[in-house]
Amino acid sequence: MGKSTFVYVTYIRTTPEKLWSALTDDVEFMKQYWFGTRCESQWIPGSSWKMVSPDGSVTDSGEIVEAEPPRRMVIRWQNQMKPELKAEGASLCTMELEAAGTAVKLSITHTIDREPSKLIAAVSGGWPKVLSNLKSLLESGSVALQAPYPAAKA
Amino acid sequence: MTERHDTDVLFKALADPCRRKLLDLLNAHDGQTLNELCEHQNMTRQGVTQHLHLLEAANLIATVRRGREKLHFLNPVPLQEIYERWIAKFEKPRLKALGDLKRRLEKSNG
Numbered sequence: 001m002g003k004s005t006f007v008y009v010t011y012i013r014t015t016p017e018k019l020w021s022a023l024t025d026d027v028e029f030m031k032q033y034w035f036g037t038r039c040e041s042q043w044i045p046g047s048s049w050k051m052v053s054p055d056g057s058v059t060d061s062g063e064i065v066e067a068e069p070p071r072r073m074v075i076r077w078q079n080q081m082k083p084e085l086k087a088e089g090a091s092l093c094t095m096e097l098e099a100a101g102t103a104v105k106l107s108i109t110h111t112i113d114r115e116p117s118k119l120i121a122a123v124s125g126g127w128p129k130v131l132s133n134l135k136s137l138l139e140s141g142s143v144a145l146q147a148p149y150p151a152a153k154a
Numbered sequence: 155m156t157e158r159h160d161t162d163v164l165f166k167a168l169a170d171p172c173r174r175k176l177l178d179l180l181n182a183h184d185g186q187t188l189n190e191l192c193e194h195q196n197m198t199r200q201g202v203t204q205h206l207h208l209l210e211a212a213n214l215i216a217t218v219r220r221g222r223e224k225l226h227f228l229n230p231v232p233l234q235e236i237y238e239r240w241i242a243k244f245e246k247p248r249l250k251a252l253g254d255l256k257r258r259l260e261k262s263n264g
Contacts, residue, residue, distance in 0.1 A: 005185055007216040007227040011160075107216065128234035135235075 002115025006124045010131045011103040014138045019097055019104050020070035022138060033133035033143055043067050049075055057081070062090060072096050077110075085119045088112060106131070160213075164232050167212035172197060173205045177214060180228035187223050 012019060022029050024043045031038050036054035041047050041064055050061040059081045066074040075093045079085035091112035098105045108127060112120055133143040167173055172195070179194055180186060192202050206226060209215045216229045241249075 005218075005227070007218055007229065008231050009213055009216040009229050010231045011213065109218070128230045131231050132234045132238060 003111060003113055004115045004117035004120040005109065005111040006120060006127075008108045008124075008127050008131060010106050010135050011100060012106060012135045012138050013103045016070040016097045016099055016104050018138065019106060022134060023073070023095060024069075029137070033137045034130055035133075043069075043073075049077075065092070070097055079119055079122070082122075085122060088114060088117055088119045091117075091119055091123075160232075164212045164214070164236070167208050167214055170205070170208075172201070173209055173214075176202070176205055176209060177228055180215065180226060184227050185218075185225045187225060191226065 014022075022033075024039075024041070027038045027040075031054075037051060037059070039049065039051050041049040043064060045064055045067055047064050048061070049064050050058050053059050060077055060079050062076040062078050064073070065076050066072060073095045075095075076090045077093045078090045079088075089112070091110060094107075094109040094111075096105075096107045096109075098107070108131070110120060110123055110127075137143050175195070176191060179191060188199070188203065188206070191206070192199050195202055197205075206215065210217060213232050214229055216227045218225045218227065
């Protein structure tokens with residue numbers, strides 16, 4: 001069976017603890033860089049995990065497979081909004097945080113045991129925007145993009 | 155590393171046609187080994203290795219070890235940052251109109 005994967009990496013000038021918090025329990029902070037979306041979980045292995053959009057609908061859900069603060073998290077992740085994405089089953093999203101000088105290297109690896117995968121194609125479009133916003137917010141205190149698809153200026 | 159240094163390394167990495175071709179190859183098929191990437195290049199293995207090192211230093215590719223193999227993945231996060239810093243803030247509709255015009259004229263030439 002094939003496998004679809006992407007690996008996205010960003011270096012953020014912050015500490016692993018602050019970044020861990022921004023990725024997990026700091027819900028208000030998360031909403032700022034994730035276009036209003038928040039994640040809900042206890043962030044311990046076995047606990048449920050869900051992603052909630054600004055209108056309250058659950059877009060993705062699953063469970064925490066591994067959680068080792070502030071270094072490594074693995075989430076079993078299944079889309080709940082689109083039937084064709086949900087039908088692909090669960091994917092695995094791994095987040096790794098690694099101190100690199102004055103910065104933290106954040107690697108996001110998302111895989112699913114099928115190729116091609118519409119889920120991987122869908123989430124790979126969103127991650128760069130989210131990561132870029134997260135970096136801006138942690139480093140400068142403000143996000144680069146307010147909306148995932150900024151309205152074109154007339 | 156300063157922010158300016160990061161940006162310099164990034165634009166320098168993008169300035170070379172061989173390195174842009176490597177990014178295109180990974181965009182078409184992500185997660186390739188050095189051997190697979192060498193198949194498409196009129197370049198020595200050593201040359202490809204050097205280009206890959208520069209791309210990785212600029213954070214344009216990420217590598218993952220799988221057994222004895224090293225897989226290369228396109229990392230679009232710095233490209234997104236270029237987009238936000240250098241493109242999104244300019245007027246996109248006019249840029250798009252110019253882009254469309256250029257594409258159409260160049261296509262009719264070929």
